Amino acid sequence: MTKILIIPDVHGRNFWKESCNNWEGKIVFLGDYHDPYGEYVDGEPDKSESLTNLKELVVFVKNKRHTSDIICLLGNHELPYFNGNGKCRFDYWKQKEVKELINSLSPQLYYIYEDLTPEVPHKYLFSHAGVTKNWLGCNNLELKDLDNIDITNLSPLDQISYSRGGYNKYGSCVWNDLNDFQLQTPYKDYYQIFGHTWGGRTKPLITDKYAMLDCCKPFVLNTETKQIEEWIL
Template sequence: MKLLAIGDIHGRTIWKKIVAKERADRIIFLGDYFDSREDITCSEELRNFESILSFKEQFPEKVVLLFGNHDLHYIINEQYSGFRYSCQKAVQEIIHNALQKNLMQMCFSMHSFLFSHAGVTKTWYQSQFGEEYVQSDMVCDFVNKLFRKQPDAFRFTVGPNCDFSGDDITQPPTWVRPASLLADKLDGYIQIVGHTTQTNLAIIDQVAFADTLGTSGEYLTIEDELLQANVYSGQYSEFMYNTNHYTI
């Protein structure tokens, strides 16, 4: 089984070449399809997202579309950095249609791997589901049901750190930053996340930080417990897993 994780899209079309090259069994998009900071227009973002949705509809069991904070703020009463007021209505409509068709979700897990946009902390998870559910093997089922029922549960909220970038263990899987995730990550999983831009794909203490399409151009493949950071040119760095951490 080969898994492919692609970090924050933000309107980029390179995913088409990546999925054609890798021919993975499961392809997981880590969210943030909108709000480009590059020279990508709103119309181009919408067309690209339509292509991603069509890809999902063509391969419903193979493709997983996760939700990011730059997607969420178009369907709740909140605006984060990069919000495009000029295309708010069009983006809102296409996301609502995707949700009605059950094409998007907040969390995905397979074997020991847990995929979400920003990561799942014990503190946030317990606040929503209680202590007895922390060790459950149905983490993503619970998270996805909550998202369907109450998307506002995934909005930004100022926590004890009063950090307005989201660096707080109380933040949801759309917002938590790497330092807080590493300090309080949900036990029992190797988490794969995007959300926070990295110069290079980084794998630290059972968490892979893969928001690198706009920097190093890397994406992540997982096969036979081997996590491998790749770029489209075919170059790659290999990361091997042991019980404590990942090493190059």
């Protein structure tokens, strides 16, 4: 049995610090580290505060990786710093520095964890916005093909569904909307964990098939029982 600390979309917020600094073991960040809401939502960080927070996160990850397994996923707000597409609340003034900081996190598109403890092994698939067979199929992709996608160029990752203001029937694993995910076919038999669909949520949406955790709080997954609970010191 393993417990995994999960940090949903950061967007310049510092809610990750206390839990991460008091955690020994695996940590998964679900992406979206910068491009804060401060210009539009009261109480949210501005770009300067967010950049400072990102620098602190990079230092933490660099130091912690010597003793712990830390996975940093790529979100839709990271992708534009590499290929220039899909910009939203983009930091034009500090884009070079932001790109370098994000790159130092070694972000990946998905992460798989399998717990062989239960009689029927529990398989978990972490991504920023959820992975569906529909999106993979329409692009003739398998999950493993995502390992070779060039994020510096236009790719299937840039596909945004109609519900998110895009022009595609299916959204990618960094753009997929929660509502679209619920209507499509999830990828194989993994229990999926993702963020991305915030909308001012204060509670996570946790079901028997997936968990959408974008609500500004850290969570802990018990991989043997499939229980996901808010992290408490």
